Structures are given as structure tokens and as C-alpha cells.
Amino acid sequence: MAMKNEFIKTTSGKDINRVVDEIIGKDTLFILLFYGADANVESIYDALKKSGKYFLGCMDSARFLDKQYSDDTQNIAAMSFSSKLFSDYAFDIVDVSENRSREQIREESYKKFYNAAKGTSIDLSNPEMKRDFAINLVYGLNSATPFLEGQTRAGMMLQTVGGSSGGKADLLVSNVISHGGIGKMGAFFLGRLAEGFEFFIDHTSSFDRLPGKQLVVTKLSNHCHILEFNNLPAAREYASVLGISVNNLSPEIFATYTFGIEPSKDDRLITGIMKQDEGLGLITGNDVVDGSVFNVYKATDQLPDRLSKLNLLKNKNLIAYISFDCTFCYLSRKSTCSVDKMANLYADRLPNVPIIGFGTFGENFCGANIHQTETFIAIYKSK
Amino acid sequence: MQRGIVYTLLNKIYEYKKISQSDDDTRKRIIRLQLTLRTGLSMSKFTISSTDSPKELKRIVGVLQTPDFGLYGFPFEEYLAEIIIPEQRRENGNEK
Numbered sequence: 265m266a267m268k269n270e271f272i273k274t275t276s277g278k279d280i281n282r283v284v285d286e287i288i289g290k291d292t293l294f295i296l297l298f299y300g301a302d303a304n305v306e307s308i309y310d311a312l313k314k315s316g317k318y319f320l321g322c323m324d325s326a327r328f329l330d331k332q333y334s335d336d337t338q339n340i341a342a343m344s345f346s347s348k349l350f351s352d353y354a355f356d357i358v359d360v361s362e363n364r365s366r367e368q369i370r371e372e373s374y375k376k377f378y379n380a381a382k383g384t385s386i387d388l389s390n391p392e393m394k395r396d397f398a399i400n401l402v403y404g405l406n407s408a409t410p411f412l413e414g415q416t417r418a419g420m421m422l423q424t425v426g427g428s429s430g431g432k433a434d435l436l437v438s439n440v441i442s443h444g445g446i447g448k449m450g451a452f453f454l455g456r457l458a459e460g461f462e463f464f465i466d467h468t469s470s471f472d473r474l475p476g477k478q479l480v481v482t483k484l485s486n487h488c489h490i491l492e493f494n495n496l497p498a499a500r501e502y503a504s505v506l507g508i509s510v511n512n513l514s515p516e517i518f519a520t521y522t523f524g525i526e527p528s529k530d531d532r533l534i535t536g537i538m539k540q541d542e543g544l545g546l547i548t549g550n551d552v553v554d555g556s557v558f559n560v561y562k563a564t565d566q567l568p569d570r571l572s573k574l575n576l577l578k579n580k581n582l583i584a585y586i587s588f589d590c591t592f593c594y595l596s597r598k599s600t601c602s603v604d605k606m607a608n609l610y611a612d613r614l615p616n617v618p619i620i621g622f623g624t625f626g627e628n629f630c631g632a633n634i635h636q637t638e639t640f641i642a643i644y645k646s647k
Numbered sequence: 648m649q650r651g652i653v654y655t656l657l658n659k660i661y662e663y664k665k666i667s668q669s670d671d672d673t674r675k676r677i678i679r680l681q682l683t684l685r686t687g688l689s690m691s692k693f694t695i696s697s698t699d700s701p702k703e704l705k706r707i708v709g710v711l712q713t714p715d716f717g718l719y720g721f722p723f724e725e726y727l728a729e730i731i732i733p734e735q736r737r738e739n740g741n742e743k
Contacts, residue, residue, distance in 0.1 A: 389717065393673050417715050421677055481687065526689040527679040555706070556687025630677050632684050 267618040271346040274618045280311040293347035294318035298327040298622035300337035301431040322401045322429035322440040328621035331611035343620040353455040354380035361448035366410040373414025388419025394462040400426030402450040404625030408633045409551040411450040416631035427588030427624030462646040469637040470569040471561035479558040487551040497544035523558035536635025550633045574613040580644040587621030589638040653693035685710045701730040
């Protein structure tokens with residue numbers, strides 16, 4: 265399936281050379297792509313390098329292209345952007361591998377983001393809120409937080425969106441690629457839309473708050489490892505607020521009942537529980553601050569929340585929609601046989617709009633690394 | 648402590664940062680998001696009439712004073728006084 269308008273083209277397939285041929289036009293500025301864990305990343309990289317275009321992509325567990333989900337592990341989905349869409353832009357990569365300290369990652373991210381903006385007309389301290397943005401793809405088997413913190417330090421008001429790469433359920437292999445390299449990195453595109461274009465960035469998660477339930481982080485082992493809630497062993501206290509035995513905790517329970525904090529009413533930053541440690545601690549997918557006062561949530565049907573966000577776009581002349589949608593959300597839809605219903609919702613609400621997305625191992629939104637959420641950017645004509 | 652002090656503080660910060668243009672909601676949203684993220688406290692609970700905890704106010708002020716927020720010259724002392732004075736009273740055994 266392929267779609268295009270004057271500024272955007274999309275396509276998918278297993279043959280990267282065909283994908284590149286189909287997607288590149290004479291005014292193509294850059295390509296965004298997502299590929300399954302069994303796709304040949306070296307061939308993808310070589311073919312894209314040969315094209316001479318900028319590119320940004322990552323491995324994932326499933327992807328979304330033009331209203332169809334695919335979890336084919338060899339498939340590639342790609343979207344190209346015309347240079348006519350942007351008046352200024354920059355790209356760069358940051359090494360986020362395990363052998364680097366969080367401070368090193370934060371510092372490199374800060375410098376690269378700051379310098380990238382310096383080479384453009386984008387003022388990170390006072391960005392144009394409807395035209396300046398960044399898209400981040402971050403290696404998903406490490407926390408994206410220091411990478412995002414570096415960007416926030418460089419310019420808190422610059423709106424950013426993106427996701428962390430995924431792969432197979434064994435969580436052993438994942439990578440990010442760009443024209444700057446392949447590997448355990450965070451890659452970003454920083455851009456200013458041309459006159460006549462604007463964007464809308466937001467996020468959606470589908471949870472009901474359990475009234476009266478709170479979990480206060482009283483002991484952390486590290487930024488993603490909670491030892492105690494409410495001065496009691498974390499897993500036991502979490503199970504207790506749910507009214508179940510700690511022996512009954514499972515990946516399904518973690519996906520269904522999670523915790524988070526709220527910047528404002530109806531705005532939630534969701535923390536993903538990855539697993540229980542060997543004892544009674546809990547490992548999270550994103551960073552947790554000591555003393556956090558978490559609300560407890562129960563997952564609900566994703567369709568109504570997505571619909572209400574898509575309705576915000578209904579009067580806009582959209583030309584592209586890019587989705588960073590948590591793998592857990594996709595798996596949950598799969599388990600409730602609602603994958604097609606969700607795809608149809610996008611098809612119905614965004615007819616003729618090129619869409620790309622991938623199943624993330626962490627989503628980012630304006631510097632926050634969150635989970636069980638869809639973050640997205642929609643680009644539209646303002647005139 | 649004065650009721651709604653965190654709410655008042657946030658409004659003063661929006662004023663100080665001259666967040667009053669058409670995109671002000673996005674800028675306010677980012678400030679609230681970053682404060683929530685860095686303090687671990689839901690900013691949604693701080694309303695015009697909420698009874699806020701001095702310990703939480705101190706945490707919020709501590710985060711706002713970091714360079715990322717660019718609030719150089721903001722009169723934080725007015726808000727810190729709300730925390731420090733009761734603390735000193737407690738230390739001196741004078742709190743009623």
C-alpha cells in the first residue's frame with residue numbers, strides 16, 4: 265500500500281531497493297522508516313546511504329502504515345518528506361550505549377542539540393511554537409531519559425516527539441539508523457516548517473484512575489528500580505492496592521494496572537512496569553523520581569481516547585501523521601481483537617492522509633519518557 | 648501556609664516568563680509537564696484553594712530554580728519564606 269501528496273510519500277515492503285525507488289522524489293529531503301527485527305539492517309542502511317538523502321529509522325515490534333498494522337518481522341515501512349515542507353533543519357546522533365554514563369549521554373545530547381539549532385534559525389530559548397519541533401528515535405533497550413534531559417536543557421520550550429526502538433519480545437536486539445550510522449544511539453531531526461505549514465503534537469493514553477489509591481516512592485535502587493512504595497516492599501504494596509496477592513503479579517497485571525502522574529487534568533504521564541525483580545522490587549521502563557506520588561490506573565478501551573484526539577484534527581488540512589505507539593498498546597489491541605478497529609478509526613478520521621508509525625518500547629513527548637501511550641505529530645497546511 | 652500557594656506561584660511564573668501570547672497554553676503545559684516529571688508530583692492537584700504541603704512547595708521551588716527553567720531573578724524568596732518561617736518556628740520550639 266502506498267500513499268502520497270505533494271509533500272509526503274509512503275510505501276512498505278520487504279525489498280529496500282524497491283522501497284527507496286518508490287519513495288524518493290527529486291525534492292525529497294529525508295526519509296523516516298521503521299523495520300522489523302528480521303529485516304537486513306545493513307542492506308537498508310547501504311541502500312539509503314546510496315540514495316544520498318537524509319534518513320532516520322529504527323527496528324520495531326510492529327508498524328503502522330496508511331491505516332494498516334503489520335508485525336511482519338521482515339517488513340519495512342517508510343515515509344519521505346519533501347524539502348518544500350521545511351525552511352530549516354538539522355540532524356544529529358548521540359551515542360546512548362550501555363558503556364556510557366547517564367551524565368555523558370546527557371552532556372552529549374545537550375551539546376549536539378544546542379549546536380544543531382545554532383546552525384539553523386531556530387531559537388531554542390524562544391521557538392516558534394507552531395513551526396519548530398524535533399523528532400527523536402532512541403535506542404529502546406536503555407532509558408531514553410538522559411538523552412531527553414540533554415535536549416530539555418538546551419531548550420525546554422522546543423516541542424519534541426518520538427519513540428524508542430523495539431524488536432522481538434526477548435528484548436535482546438534493537439537498533440536505530442540514520443545517515444550518521446547504525447547502533448545504540450539517539451537520533452534526532454530538528455526542523456522548522458516552511459511558511460504555510462504548522463504542526464500539532466500530543467499524546468494519548470487510555471486509563472481510568474483508581475480513586476483513593478496512591479503509591480509514594482520511598483526507596484529506589486536506581487532510576488528504574490523501585491524497592492519500596494509507602495515504606496513497604498514495592499511489589500507487595502502495588503499488589504495490595506490492587507487487592508491481589510503478590511504471587512499473582514504477571515505481565516498482564518502490569519500492563520493493565522500501572523501508575524503515573526498528572527501535569528494537569530486529563531494529562532497523564534504513564535510509567536510502564538517492566539517486571540518484578542528477583543525480590544519484591546519493581547523494574548520500570550522509564551525513570552522514576554524518589555518521592556514520586558503516583559496515582560494508580562486501570563487500562564481501558566483505547567478507541568474512545570484515540571477518537572477524541574483525532575477529532576481535534578478534523579478541521580485541519582493534514583498532510584502527514586506520525587505515530588509513536590507503545591508496543592503494549594498494540595499487544596493489548598491484539599489480545600482484544602481490536603487491531604483492525606483501531607486501523608479503521610484512523611482510516612475513517614484521516615482519509616487520504618499519509619500515516620506512519622511504529623510499536624515503541626517507550627514514547628517521548630516534550631522531554632518526558634513515558635509508556636503505554638501514543639505520542640504523535642500531525643503536520644498540516646495552515647493556509 | 649497560604650491556600651493555593653503552588654497555583655499562585657505557577658501563575659506568577661507564567662507572568663514572569665511573559666507567557667501571554669497565542670501559544671501560551673502550550674508553553675504553560677510544558678512548564679507543568681517538566682515540573683511534574685522532575686518533582687514526581689502531579690501538578691493537577693495544586694488548585695487555587697488546595698492546602699499545599701511546605702515539603703512539596705520546597706521541592707517545586709528547588710526544581711524551578713534549576714537553570715533549565717531560566718527563571719533568573721525571580722523572587723523565590725517570597726515563596727521560600729512560606730516554608731522557612733514555619734520550619735524555623737518548629738526548630739525553635741515556638742510553633743503553636
